Amino acid sequence: MHEKLNIGIILGSTREGRVSPLVGEWVKTIADQRGDAHYEIVDIKDYQLPLLGEGDAPGIAKWNGKLAELDGFVFIVQEYNHSLAASLKNALDLAREAWNNKAAGIVSYGSTGGARAAEHLRGIMGELMIADVRTHPTLSLFHDFTGQEFTPQDVHLETVNLMLDQVNAWGSALKPLRK
Numbered sequence: 001m002h003e004k005l006n007i008g009i010i011l012g013s014t015r016e017g018r019v020s021p022l023v024g025e026w027v028k029t030i031a032d033q034r035g036d037a038h039y040e041i042v043d044i045k046d047y048q049l050p051l052l053g054e055g056d057a058p059g060i061a062k063w064n065g066k067l068a069e070l071d072g073f074v075f076i077v078q079e080y081n082h083s084l085a086a087s088l089k090n091a092l093d094l095a096r097e098a099w100n101n102k103a104a105g106i107v108s109y110g111s112t113g114g115a116r117a118a119e120h121l122r123g124i125m126g127e128l129m130i131a132d133v134r135t136h137p138t139l140s141l142f143h144d145f146t147g148q149e150f151t152p153q154d155v156h157l158e159t160v161n162l163m164l165d166q167v168n169a170w171g172s173a174l175k176p177l178r179k
Ligand SMILES: Cc1cc2nc3c(=O)[nH]c(=O)nc-3n(C[C@H](O)[C@H](O)[C@H](O)COP(=O)(O)O)c2cc1C
Pocket: 013, 014, 015, 017, 018, 019, 020, 021, 078, 079, 080, 081, 082, 083, 109, 110, 111, 112, 113, 114
């Protein structure tokens, strides 16, 4: 049997009142039931990252160190002005090699399921040599949230599991390319 991968569930938003921790915990609960990998929540907010080029805060090294421990990612992506949150883009920009040759899935949300933000993220992942898998659970602000509460429909369970199957398969396949 091969070693279990370390998969980080990355919370993209950092604003006061964000719902990303609810979505991330929901994904982690589903993921932990599988027993096929080590899943952990990685909260960008914990690293207190400066904007790129505006200082050499200790959080940058810590952020790169955390990413280096991981074999794959699930990005929790929220749509801001038809794109991804600036906090996530900045966190992506603040590392390079630590992203390379790893697999990733996306779970997004927004009025149209966060699809526009997710497609922007896919372009960025190409540059960072992150292999983004096809299956992509999209959560609707109208159907999967009730006010500030997160009330996901059952239909997403299968899609989340399929996405995790793909992240694990590609994360394992790319292992020889990682140093
Ligand atoms: C600055 C801003 C811009 C937004 N723009 C969009 C948008 O273009 N499309 C959309 O579907 N939702 C948009 N929203 C709604 C967010 O997707 C929604 O508030 C979501 O909960 C944000 O994620 P968060 O709670 O994790 O921060 C926007 C929200 C903010 C704060």
